[in-house]
Amino acid sequence: MAKYLVTSALPYANGPIHFGHVAGAYLPADVYVRYLRMSGHDVLYVCGTDEYGVAITLKAEQEGVEYGPYLDRWHQEIKALFDQFKIEFDIFSGTARCPYHQETAQTFFKNLLDCGLVNDRVERQWYSEESGRFLPDRYLTGTCPECGHTEARGDECPSCGTWIDASALGNPTSLIDGSKPVLKETRHWYLDLPRIQAEGLGGWYANEDENHPHKKWKPNVDGHVKAMLKDLRERPITRDLPWGVPLPEGVTDESGKVLYVWFDAPIGYISQTMEWAEKQGDVEQWRDWWQNPDCRLVHFIGKDNISFHAIVFPAMLLGQKDSWNGKELNLPWSIPAHEFYNLQGRKFSTSSGWYLDNKSFFEKYSADAARFHLMLTSPETSDSEFTWEGFQTTNNSLLADKLGNFAIRVIKFAAKRFENKVPDSNGSCDDDPSLKQADVSFASIGGYIENNEYRKAAQALLAACDSLNQYFDNHAPWKLIKSDSEDDQAKCASIIERCIAYLDLLSRRMSPFCPTAAANLRQMIGQAASDEADIWGDESASSAPARVAAGAELGEAEVMFPKIDDDQIAAEIERLLASDIA
Numbered sequence: 001m002a003k004y005l006v007t008s009a010l011p012y013a014n015g016p017i018h019f020g021h022v023a024g025a026y027l028p029a030d031v032y033v034r035y036l037r038m039s040g041h042d043v044l045y046v047c048g049t050d051e052y053g054v055a056i057t058l059k060a061e062q063e064g065v066e067y068g069p070y071l072d073r074w075h076q077e078i079k080a081l082f083d084q085f086k087i088e089f090d091i092f093s094g095t096a097r098c099p100y101h102q103e104t105a106q107t108f109f110k111n112l113l114d115c116g117l118v119n120d121r122v123e124r125q126w127y128s129e130e131s132g133r134f135l136p137d138r139y140l141t142g143t144c145p146e147c148g149h150t151e152a153r154g155d156e157c158p159s160c161g162t163w164i165d166a167s168a169l170g171n172p173t174s175l176i177d178g179s180k181p182v183l184k185e186t187r188h189w190y191l192d193l194p195r196i197q198a199e200g201l202g203g204w205y206a207n208e209d210e211n212h213p214h215k216k217w218k219p220n221v222d223g224h225v226k227a228m229l230k231d232l233r234e235r236p237i238t239r240d241l242p243w244g245v246p247l248p249e250g251v252t253d254e255s256g257k258v259l260y261v262w263f264d265a266p267i268g269y270i271s272q273t274m275e276w277a278e279k280q281g282d283v284e285q286w287r288d289w290w291q292n293p294d295c296r297l298v299h300f301i302g303k304d305n306i307s308f309h310a311i312v313f314p315a316m317l318l319g320q321k322d323s324w325n326g327k328e329l330n331l332p333w334s335i336p337a338h339e340f341y342n343l344q345g346r347k348f349s350t351s352s353g354w355y356l357d358n359k360s361f362f363e364k365y366s367a368d369a370a371r372f373h374l375m376l377t378s379p380e381t382s383d384s385e386f387t388w389e390g391f392q393t394t395n396n397s398l399l400a401d402k403l404g405n406f407a408i409r410v411i412k413f414a415a416k417r418f419e420n421k422v423p424d425s426n427g428s429c430d431d432d433p434s435l436k437q438a439d440v441s442f443a444s445i446g447g448y449i450e451n452n453e454y455r456k457a458a459q460a461l462l463a464a465c466d467s468l469n470q471y472f473d474n475h476a477p478w479k480l481i482k483s484d485s486e487d488d489q490a491k492c493a494s495i496i497e498r499c500i501a502y503l504d505l506l507s508r509r510m511s512p513f514c515p516t517a518a519a520n521l522r523q524m525i526g527q528a529a530s531d532e533a534d535i536w537g538d539e540s541a542s543s544a545p546a547r548v549a550a551g552a553e554l555g556e557a558e559v560m561f562p563k564i565d566d567d568q569i570a571a572e573i574e575r576l577l578a579s580d581i582a
């Protein structure tokens with residue numbers, strides 16, 4: 001059994017998250033974690049909100065709200081959506097609320113400085129004399145030097161997407177007070193990525209051993225890494241801001257310097273591991289996840305986060321050398337980066353009204369159907385999208401008609417014909433091509449999940465249900481039961497026993513995707529359910545589920561996936577179009 005530390009990108013506590021985020025960095029991680037746990041691995045799943053940075057301070061200031069309450073609001077709202085999706089972290093904290101974060105981030109900075117991997121220099125940045133503060137990044141608006149767009153930001157042009165050197169911005173204006181800023185000297189610190197590349201990162205990526213972690217990474221990550229390594233430059237890691245992790249004491253006498261949010265945020269994975277470990281009674285346990293070379297570090301992210309998780313954070317980890325008690329920190333073992341997930345042909349956008357109302361969605365539809373649909377349409381190799389019609393099809397034609405239908409017809413048949421008990425099997429219908437086909441499909445699911453191929457895993461589950469329905473249809477137990485032949489009667493009993501045995505297996509294989517429905521299914525098979533609800537179990541295609549003891553009492557048939565009718569879907573689409581203000 002292996003040890004896994006799984007992380008999902010820290011969502012920015014600056015607004016709501018939507019299904020697109022969930023499909024990218026959170027739900028696949030939750031499915032992966034549930035599967036690993038059922039397979040007996042030791043897993044820790046860490047996430048929390050990213051709570052520093054200009055985007056937060058600026059918006060809180062514009063709303064006239066203090067940073068703390070502003071962050072709490074979004075932290076809670078984001079957590080609520082994860083809860084609705086049944087995404088279960090071992091810890092969900094935040095970079096400003098985690099008691100270990102500030103010190104850990106400062107130590108990271110200090111270690112890099114001590115190892116000669118951080119340089120400082122004085123440069124000129126825009127400063128508002130009216131407000132008496134520097135205006136980093138989005139605090140500044142002006143004309144884009146590339147395209148002439150007049151509302152470009154200090155860090156990026158929203159029109160042409162160019163990264164902007166703030167000193168090149170035309171007609172710069174302070175966004176907080178409308179004043180014309182002046183250039184003023186200020187000292188900043190830079191992460192020396194070229195040097196870290198020369199001292200280790202380059203070699204790590206040049207390792208062509210087939211077993212080296214990066215050799216298995218997806219093409220979207222691999223391509224990005226190769227392009228970046230060709231032209232690595234220093235990156236600023238400090239800012240003049242009133243909100244952030246202050247520079248460690250003794251580094252400078254100048255006040256108002258904080259760590260740049262991109263630098264402190266990924267350290268949140270470590271500080272929140274410490275917070276989790278403290279809650280387990282021993283904070284030092286964090287080392288077993290970050291310094292144990294046998295622990296596999298897996299980062300689930302969206303594609304916009306690849307450079308930080310594949311290059312910058314590994315550089316920060318490598319640059320720590322053996323500063324943490326003489327031991328190095330682990331580098332990522334896997335980086336499943338997902339593409340974007342859209343809504344009915346366009347990007348999700350809360351501000352332009354193109355989104356799903358999370359609260360009303362879960363009042364009407366089940367988390368399991370949403371989870372399964374998002375995984376079946378997972379943006380794992382290319383951009384993908386949520387459509388209401390697609391969701392209806394998944395729920396009605398796939399989950400209800402294939403999976404739910406098989407369960408209900410078996411349980412109802414047993415209730416009516418076998419006194420709601422498992423009938424005695426003579427094994428006469430064990431050997432069957434449809435069941436063999438189901439075995440093959442069931443046996444492939446785990447491997448697909450491990451490989452981050454969630455679409456294939458979901459499809460395999462449905463294929464197994466197809467095979468099971470075929471088995472039922474081909475043998476037509478409803479005819480056999482009415483036959484005068486004892487042979488036919490025995491056959492009928494054998495078929496139903498097999499179906500119940502496979503329902504037990506089905507409940508476990510569907511569990512990472514649809515945990516609630518899986519538990520319902522186990523209730524439906526009552527005493528016939530094995531004791532192994534949380535155990536993935538034998539995965540070889542050549543082994544069929546064990547014989548279920550005759551006479552075991554079954555539960556009650558229950559609709560797991562209520563159908564969604566056409567009118568309801570039409571109303572949802574109408575509502576979406578009506579809320580669109582773009």
Ligand SMILES: [Zn+2]
Pocket residue numbers: 144145146147148149152157158159160161162
């Ligand atoms: Zn532009």
